[in-house]
Amino acid sequence: MLTPLILAMLSHALPASQRPPTDAAVERRVEEILGKMTVEEKIDYIGGYRGFYTQPIARLGLDPYKMSDGPAGVRNYGPDTAYTSPVTMAASWDPELARRVGRSFGLDARQRGVHIVLAPGVNINRVPMNGRNFEYLGEDPYLASQLVAPWIQGIQGEGVIATVKHYAANSQEHGRWNYSMDVDERTLREIYFPAFEAAVKKGKVWSVMCAYNLLNGVYCSENKWLLDDVLKKDWGFQGFVMSDWGAVHSSIPVANGGLDLEMPGPQFLNRRTLTPALQDGTVSQATIDDKVRRMLRAFVSMGFLDRKQERPELPAESPEGAETTYQEAKEGMVLLKNDHNILPFDARKVKKIAVIGPNGHPAVWGGGGSAFTTPFRAISVRDAIAAAVPGATVTFAPGMVASxxxxxxxxxxxxxxxxxxxxxxxxxxxxxxxxxxxxxxxxxxxxxxxxxxxxxxxxxxxxxxxxxxxxxxxxxxxxxxxxxxxxxxxxxxxxxxxxxxxxxxxxxxxxxxxxxxxxxxxxxxxxxxxxxxxxxxxxxxxVSGRSIDEAVNAAKDADAVVVSVGFNPRLEGEGDDRTFRLPKGQDDLIKRVAAVNRNVVVVLNAGASVDTTRWLDKVPGFVQAWYPGQDGNRALAAILFGKENPSGKLPISFDRRWEYSAAYGNYPGDPEKRVKYAEGIFVGYRHYDASKYKPLYPFGFGLSYTTYGYSNLTVTPMRSHEPQVRVEFDVRNTGKRTGDEIAQVYVRAPKGSVPRPVKELKGFSRVRAIRPGASKHVVVTLDSRAFAYWDVAKKDWVVPHGEYRILVGGSSQNLPLSGSVRL
Structure with missing residues (x-):
């Protein structure tokens, strides 16, 4: 909701007809409209219309409000800005960039007359094979929470409803229609819920989309504990819950279970099923009214009844969006390996460049499914490198047969x-x-x-x-x-x-x-x-296998080789999970190219980690490019040739082997179609910290063309009715290039009556543009949740007394500063 101060400021800045309504004014108008609706109209209103609209009621001034998929662009109505995959944004660790992305989304939606964007997605990365990991914000609930709220604020600040999804525990595509994710309450509260909670409490999101899967044996679309007890009562959610498309499986349980809007249409929530239920009291009129009221509250608050949504004066091909997605890619690409400082390439010496691999050309900018966005244009790795180094000869060989x-x-x-x-x-x-x-x-x-x-x-x-x-x-x-x-x-x-x-x-x-x-x-x-x-x-x-020889021949004569591999929209996306291993033939391609040229850098397009065991020791350079959006390969070329300094850090643990992962043995599910989240809260780095196995690259890791040092840590309790701690330290650039460092703060809890992770991320700061030899002072405030765990018996967050360690550094495994505080 808008604060009184912001409302006062806007009231002076806008004419009366454009001022945002107060909460009281909204509720009065909602009740007025609701009072004029017939029972039949109310029932109709909680079912979708024509696939991607809400039901219109012309006599009451309710238009069909238009929706669009996300979360990598407003994709349903022709070409649009193709933003990076959201996991790329997560790798930037940049909340302000998330707000900027949201604003660009909102403007793109307004240009197309879209009222509701089906983004952002915040499901936690539990298994690397999940086909939609690229749509989400990584493995850590705190990082995801810090990014989702400004992203939502950016979208809704432009007069467009954001929809946080997929609630909840939808961390795999395999079996999503009918598998039960069996998760204990503490794990839900600490790992899988926090980003949704932040979307509601901090982002003030107006719409939540429920997931396809069952949660503990009950479909999410009819899970009263999930939708009513947690979302609406515990978190105070004032908006409406919509189903994912086709996620509703019943009428009465759904009507009474907290779902407000069935999409894409009223297959189960309709007059035929609900009229008799209202007559015999199985479903109350108050229940139906609450659903309609929540939808109207959102629509009135966002001004949909008082203005045209479409803003045709905005450009369809947005320059602001193009610059934003470039910034996402620049900040989010992660340099994982740079042996012998092979990067950056020296453009004065590198005159013959071989771009090899199926993703080198044409461009691969995004993953598949409902997140796939068709851009007005997109630049490939080959073309971006050719443009960045105009004096060089760039040769391309896909290394495998065409798609x-x-x-x-x-x-x-x-x-x-x-x-x-x-x-x-x-x-x-x-x-x-x-x-x-x-x-x-x-x-x-x-x-x-x-x-x-x-x-x-x-x-x-x-x-x-x-x-x-x-x-x-x-x-x-x-x-x-x-x-x-x-x-x-x-x-x-x-x-x-x-x-x-x-x-x-x-x-x-x-x-x-x-x-x-x-x-x-x-x-x-x-x-x-x-x-x-x-x-x-x-x-x-x-089937043909001729082109790998062409790639090897191209690599032999090159001064530098960029091997562009990974997945694409047909191989990684909604509807199914991908393999942990690279697609067929790519491992062999990398090995054969590396055998004839020592100056090889592998660039990977994937939403999470992949199996690198067959080739990583044979190449000196490795860049995780995720899905970089329409302009992302320009950022890649700028990083490869030193015009930009890489600064992204992993929002996931990059698994060395699938067998080492926390979920191994409990994926994809048992014969009864149940997936046991037996690892509990020990997901990602929380698992690796407590395991004899270690990741290939740890959570929070990322190399730069410069180096950083940390010093002068102070940890100070703050006077407050709840525990708060002020953490201060300095970050110094100890190298020779200006760069951004992502400083991370972890908390280690004292041993107690329940198992706790070795440490948990509870603060971070993207420290910008630190010049060589210069230092910047960083302040991070830790609130009570930084020290708490969910007490299942008390049904509340609890902060045990004791001494907490505060760990500070550049990744989850590089924490040179350590302090303590007693609470």
Missing amino acids: SSESFGTARFQTESGANGLTAEYFNNKNLEGTPQVTRIDRRVNAHYENAPAPGIERTNFSVRWTGTFTVPETGDYEIVARGDDGFRVWIDGKKVIDEWRDQAAFDAMATLHFAADSTHSVKMEYYQGEGDAEIHLGWRK
Whole structure:
């Protein structure tokens, strides 16, 4: 909520018609509208409309309020700024940058008339394979909490509702529709809840999205303890809870469980199910009223009823957004290895540069699924390096065959009668039932449906069947590749080879088959679309392995080699988890290139750690670039050639082996579809601190082109009704280049009656632009939560008496300063 001081300031700055309403004025207007609504209108209002809108009620001045996916851009309505993956922002450890990103999001949304942005996401990184780790803010609840609040404030400050998601414990995509995440209350309160709590209490977020999964055996969408007791009562949340798309599975339990808005439409919360429930008292009118009241409160508070949301005077391609995403990438890329100071490359000496790897060109700017944003433009690693070093010769070799998805636009098919294309049958239902509404020939299956797919077919809830043949020219192995949002399945010669028949974000699948030369094969593909985005693709191509030799030859003659590898939107994204190992062939590519050139730097695109054991000891340089957004590779080139000094630090522990991870043995779930979070609070560095195993790179780690020293620590208790401690110290640049250092403060609790982590992050500061030889003084204040744990018996935070150690330094494993305070 706006404070009285801010409201007073705004009242003098704005004309009366534009001043933000007071809380009392909001509540009066909400009750006035609510009092005019019929019971039927109230029921209608708690179900979505046309996939990405709220229900309109024209007679009451309630328009359909428009939503857009996040959290890497306002993506649903044509090209937009493609921001970095949020984990990149987390690696910047920069709350003010998070606020700036939020502001840019808000302006992009207003330009497109969007009222509600489905961002930010704050699920904790529990396993590196989670397909959506790149969308989130790392493994530490304190770091995530410090970033999510300003991000939300930035979005909502521009008159757009932010939606924090996915509440709660949605830390894997595998089984997200029907797996139960079994987590004890202390672990939820200390690890998985704090970022959501900060979003509510500090960010004042207006919307919370519940997760698909079950929590302790109950779907999140109908978990009364989660939605009512914790969120609304304990934290005082005043806004509304929406479901993720298709996350509702019942009517009465959901209505009574705390969910306020079913998306994308009223499949379960509708007149048919709720009218009799109101009549027999199973659901009370007060319960329905509360849902509507929460939605109206948010819409009135944000001014939706009093102005047009769209701001067409703003540029669709935002210069501010482009600069913001560059800043995100510059601050968030992490230099992990720099043996023999191979970096920065000296542009005066490096005249021949080889960019090698599948991610080197074209650009890979983001992960997949509902976070994927199509930019107006994006620069690749190859092109960014060529632009940064115009006097050098830049050679590119992908090192492996082109992306399988290229076959979507080149694969040839024939109908049974021999015409070019496939026979397509379109149905106005999701189950291919009845007589097709439209039958025609489609040359290929390669469509992203912005509008209805065929005349007379609805934009949503349709299905299609394609049939025909294809002929292969040579004997060999062939890949059958498909991608779809939602369900799809493929038969070759009558045998089902791909089966992904489920609601999902865009998802890739592939089958490899052996065919003889000049042989013809039948193909059938079926597809259905539910709500939201719609796309479907089918292709085939011969498997080839020629291009790794081209890459090795390019590397032999180069002064420096940049190997750009990792995942991409088709391999890491919503709907499923990825592998811990790099995609097929990439390990071998790195090893073969490193065998012919000593000046190799590996640049990784991934949302979390990967298996590096096969090649890391063979290369001197390693940069974690995450997903850098549309302009991020310009920042990468600037870092590689020393125009920028790397300053990002890991918001995760970079696992040496998956087997060393805290969740190993309790992922992806047991035969009963239950995932036991048996590690409890010991996630990430909390686990490694207590384990005989160590990460490859620790939480908070990141190299720079300069070095830093820490000194003059003081720890001072502050007079307050609750424990507060003032921590002060100096950071000195002991190297030869100006740089930013991320100073971190950890707390070690005294031994007590419950297990506590060895230490926990409880403060940090991005110390900017420290010149060589200069020092800057840093002050960090620790509040009572820095020393507390959740007492399950007392149902409250407790600060035990005793001596607490205060540890300060540049990473979780580099803490040269130590002090203490007795509480």
